[in-house]
Amino acid sequence: MTENKHIEYKQQVTPELEKEVVAFLNGNEGGTIYIGIDKKGHPVGVEEIDQVQLQLKDRFKNNILPSCLGLFDLVIEKRGGKDVLKIIVAGGYEKPYYIKKYGMSEKGSFIRIGSSSEPMPTRQIEQLFAKRTRHSIGNIKSNKQELHFQQLRIYYQGIGKDLNDQFAKNLEFLTEDRAFNFVAYLMNDSNTISVKVARYKGIDRVDLTESNEYGFESLVKATQQVLDKLNLENKTLTKITAKERQEKRLWNKIAIREAIVNAFVHNDYSKELAPKFELFDDRLEITSNGGLPEGLSKDEFFEGFSVPRNKELMRIFKDLDLVEQLGSGIPRILQFYEKDVFQFSENFLRIVLPSNVIEDADQVGGQVGGQVGGQDHNHVKELTKGQDQVFRLIEANPKISRRELAEKLKINESAIQKHTNALKEKKVIEREGKTTGYWKINKE
Known part of the structure; x- marks a missing residue:
């Protein structure tokens, strides 16, 4: 690849x-900068790369305004x-972005033109300043000021991080x-x-058979609950014939996880509306509020160019490993769906994910939440519905x-104890350690 509107090469870190x-940041699509590649595209490498990574995070955090945290990834x-x-x-x-020490001026603000960065007129x-959104959730004052973050602390502690003062x-x-x-x-x-997960009988919204309401709590916890539910x-x-064993999930487990997390991160919360999740006999529909970000075309959306509507949420979800890297979600979904x-x-x-079909197939529980991946186990069909639900949650989060x-x-909890005892008796799971x-x- 050569340098262009979206790609910049740097042989080394420059002032x-x-x-x-x-x-x-000031472009509609963003772009990628490679450190350790010369102008001809040849890799030369970066020494002490971990230290360089930390230094650059600190530089971007302190030297660029408005805050670009959640808008870059290393x-x-x-x-x-x-x-x-x-x-x-x-x-x-929140354009225009600018270098803090030069202010919002031609010396501090730049725009990408071709393969170079030029001063912004x-x-x-x-x-751009006149159009800057005033409805960003970072600029909206909470009506409630007595707030508590115990749930968020628990999630950060789960990845070995403590929230300081x-x-x-x-x-x-x-x-x-x-x-x-x-x-x-x-x-x-x-x-x-309020986050709703609804099930309808048939293929339309006439016959509502199940309505689950999550939310009213930390958005991170609500996200995990929806992941667990789906x-x-x-x-x-599963269908076993004389020649073969056929197995398919209703929906691809990687794509559905990306779709769920994207719906939460990119939803427009300025009107206090949450994404919704609807199950039909033939499909799963995931709807988030807010259309494409201003200036981003459909083609750019599908190519993975990222314009996070809620950079603060993106930053938290990345911290907690719910998001891998900027712009990765849509391309991952497109690996499995058109x-x-x-x-x-x-x-x-x-996003409308059609349900897979195997004629005359049996159904056993699935996996989306927690870890991406996991295994299909032949013995799952031997479990009761309650045991299967417990097993899948344990498989997702040991x-x-x-x-x-x-x-x-x-x-x-006594019912949970009964199910886990049954799973241990069937040698599906084992308990390692006690309280912790x-x-x-x-796996056999």
Whole structure:
């Protein structure tokens, strides 16, 4: 690849690197900067790359305004046997971006033209500033200011990170006047955001047979609950004939996970509406509020160019490993489904995943939440419905406690104990350790 509007090569870290980042932030599609590749595209590598990675995070955080946290990603790649640093930059929602020490001026603001970053004309700076969204959830003050973040702390502790005394500032939970913003409200232990997972009989919305309501809690916890619920719904279709054994999930487990997480991260919460999830006999529909970001075309959307509507949520979801890297979600879905599963309107974005079909197949439980991956087990068909549900949650999260299992399945802990004892008797699982132990899945 040669340098172009979306790609920049740097042989080494330069003092003016912020200029390139700002130029991509001010574009509609963002772009990628490679450190350790010369102008001809030949890899030369980066020494002490881990240290360089930390230094650049700090530079971008402190030297660029508005805040670009959640809008860039640093990834180490191997090119020609050498370590190369890939900086993925998304198009920003709060243009114009500029270098802090030069201010919002032609000296501080840049735009990508061809393969170079050029000063942004004063008139364009003024036009972008006039259009800058005032409805960003980072700028909206929370109506409720007495907020608590115990659930969020637990999720961060689960990945070995503690939220220090400065976490509200570091996670951009504060407005300019240091009040809690709507991001903080969404991450609060209690809020008014309702997330619905509905099931209909047939292929239309006439006969509602099941309505599950999640939310009213930290958005991270609500996301995990929806992942767990659709985990249980993503059955495995199995048909055994004299010649072969056929198995298919109702929906691809990687694609559905990406679709769920994308719906939460990119949803427009400014009207206090959450994404919704609807199950039909022939499909799963996932609808998020807000159409394509301004300036992003459908082709750019499908190519993976990222314009995060909620950069603060993106940052938290990346911290917690719910998002891999910027711009990866849509291309991953398109590995398994055609573009026509996406439906666009001015106010909504919907993905419709058709259900797989195997004639005369049996159904067993599925997996979406927690870890991506996992295994299909022949012995699952021998389990009762309750045992199967417990098994799938354990398979998705081997560190899950009995109390958490009871909460997710809405049954008491004694029933969970009965199911786990049965699974152990059938040699499906084993318990390693006690209070701080984990469940071991028997793979035979």
